[in-house]
Amino acid sequence: MMGPLEAELGRRADAMDPRQLLMVADLWRCLRRVVPKFLERLYCSAEGWRWSNLGPAELVQLVYVMGEGRTSTPSLLLVLGPQLLRHLNQLTPEEVGVLCLGLFKSQSSLSLHDVTQLVGRACAVLPQMSDYGLVNVLKLLRFSHLDHQRFLKAIGKEVPKRAPHMGVQGLMHVALACSALHFRDDGLLRALADRLPALALQCRSKDAAKLLWAFGTVGFPSSQAPRLYPSLEEAMRERADEFRRYPEHLLTGLLGLAFAGIFPRDLLALALSPESVELAVSSPHLELKKDLFTLDATVGLEVPDWAGPRVQEGLAQEVTAQLWSFVQQDVCVKPSVLEAEALLQSLLGGARFVRKHMILPHTRSIDLEVHLDPSGDPIPLCSEDNLQGQAESATKRSHLAITEDLLAQLTKITVDPSTKQPDSPPAHSTPPTITSDEPFPSEVNLTEGLLGSPLPQPTEGVQRLAVQVTNRNQFCYHSNHMLGLHTLKRRQLALLGYRVVELYYWEWFRLLKRSRSERLTYLHSKIFEDLD
Incomplete structure (x- = not known):
């Protein structure tokens, strides 16, 4: 019966007025029937409506149907x-929430200005808005990657008052929005952490995993809420059967725990078991190989007595090749990195004293590695033959000349002196999925320890330095708190015996606009600070 009815309503769509079209679309929703052709007619019709005759109710209903x-x-x-x-100023608190939810669910990208205005209206009516509406606004912020400062400041005060009465999924969406926006407000997070242990066993595997990921990403310490992480771990165990259908939730939760330095052996053994690995890598809709690689390599470094399952070496090599391909095209050619590399070579005596590579490929970023002997003199890391081969390889890729003018153009950021942070918002982008049929490149090293061999011991008296050129996406918003993956990397570099040298972006980006001698002086102080 439904098929002929849908077809007949589609034929009559052109004769319907806007309110009739909206009512029919909503009735199909009530019947849980997917009607893409009718919705297409609705959207096409809406483009030509005389909106001056329609009010905010029709706008809200249309976006809800979308x-x-x-x-x-x-x-x-x-x-x-x-x-x-x-209609902005006429919208009620719940209508604002419905609009945000509709835009989020339909993955509709309005202009940044329009979204900012809508969230501004949410700020004005936030005290009267339900928890459901508040969560919907956060979903839109998360989708739009919009760090609306007034709204973030407002929820820092509003959520702690509401948290004791909120449900699991509402709390999860608040935490997830914080992690997606890199927003850390300890008062807000403590309020969530105080409420969650009592509700943990009500969590779906999805809820527990995303909560662990969110708290781990923003670096919320377990000392501030001792029951938080154990209760969410237990929720994961209670829902272990769900991981057969949703392997991504197990990896998400365990990575969040790893960021916090917590390694539950039973859950790790489940995630790294041959059955779970096969399920994860064979999923046609998910790209989980990178997460598996990161988790497996982390276990190899931070759980030294681990005797449980590990992923096959071939998977680690495949993912390392993909990551190296990406960083060569993106991170390696950033002006801030190229300038640091060139000046380090000048400071230390040549290109053979600086090696640009991934010390820890599973942390998905590059390092400028430098070695110093006991007297503080640099030690060569590359032979002349290797340097020549690298130079020939580099000429095959696009070349970016670094000049003072270019650096000035590329670093036009203003700095808030009270926070030492740029005022421009962070771009929370996700790296694209990289596919590569190339063989595992010889210039990419799997650091010893990642595949199960003992951790390397540094030569007596030799300092191994890992120079990190940071960017704003590695830190919480308007904060010097480093995000979970990057905290994990620093911790693991220290385990391998490296001294981590941070070129913090709020220092280094300003220096890129200054003289070469000032940049060299800064680098000299960073490299030789422990030898003075």
Whole structure:
């Protein structure tokens, strides 16, 4: 019966007025029937509506239908933006929440200005907004990667008052938004952490995993809430059967725990078992190899007596090749990295004294490695033949000349002196999935210890330095708290005997606009600080 009814309503769509179209679309939603063709007719019609005759109720209903249908069109979004601004001050608190949810579910990207205005309206009505509405605003912020300072400041005060009465999924979405926006407010996080242990056993595997990921990502210490991590671990154990269908949740939760330096052996053994690994790598809709690699290599370094299962070496080599391919095209050619590499070579006596590579490939970033002998003199890391081969390889890739003018153009950021942080918002982008059919490149080293061999011991008296050129995406928003993956990397470099040298972006980016001699003086102080 439903098929002919859907077809007939589709034929009559052109004769319906806007309210009739919206009512029919919503009734299909109530019947849980997916009707993409009817929604397409609705959206096409809405582009030509006389919106001056319609009010905020029709706008809210249309966006709600878009969200439930998980669809939208670019041309429709061009129409919705102006209508949103026209009715903005008439929207009730719950209508604001519905609009945010609809835009989030339909993955609709309004302009940054329009989203900012909508969230500004949410700020104005936040005290009257339900928890559900508040969470929906956070979902839109998360999707839009918008760090709306007024709203973030407001939830820092509002959420602690509401947390004692919020449910598990609401708490999870608040925590997840904080991690996605790299926003750390210890008062807000403590309020969530105090509430969660009593609700932990109500968590789905998805909830527990995302909560662990969120708290681990922003570096929330277990000392501030001793029951938080153990209770969420137990929730993971209670839901272990769900990991057969959702292997990504197990990896997500364990990585969050690893960021915090916590390694539950039973859950690790489950995640690294041959069955779980096969399930994860064979999933057609998920890319879990990088997460498996990061977890496995972390276990190899931080759980030295581990006798449980490990992933096969071939997987580690495959993912390392993919990551190296990405960083060569992206991180390695960033002006801030190239300038640090060139000046270190000048400072230490040549290119053979600085090696740009991934000491820990599973941490998905590069290092400038330097060795100093007991007297503080640099030790060569590359032979002349290797340098020539690297130079020939580099000429095959696009070359980026670093000049003072280019550096000045690329580092136009303002700095807030009270926080030593740039005022411009962080770009919370996710690296694209890299696929590579190339063989495992010889220039990429799997650091000893990643595949189960003993950790290397540094030569007597030799200092091994790992120079880190940081960027704002490695830190919490307007903070010097490093995010979980980067904290994990520093911890593991120290385990391997490296001295980590940080070129903090709020220091280094400012120096890129100054003289070469000032940059050399800064680097000299960083490299030789322990030898003076």
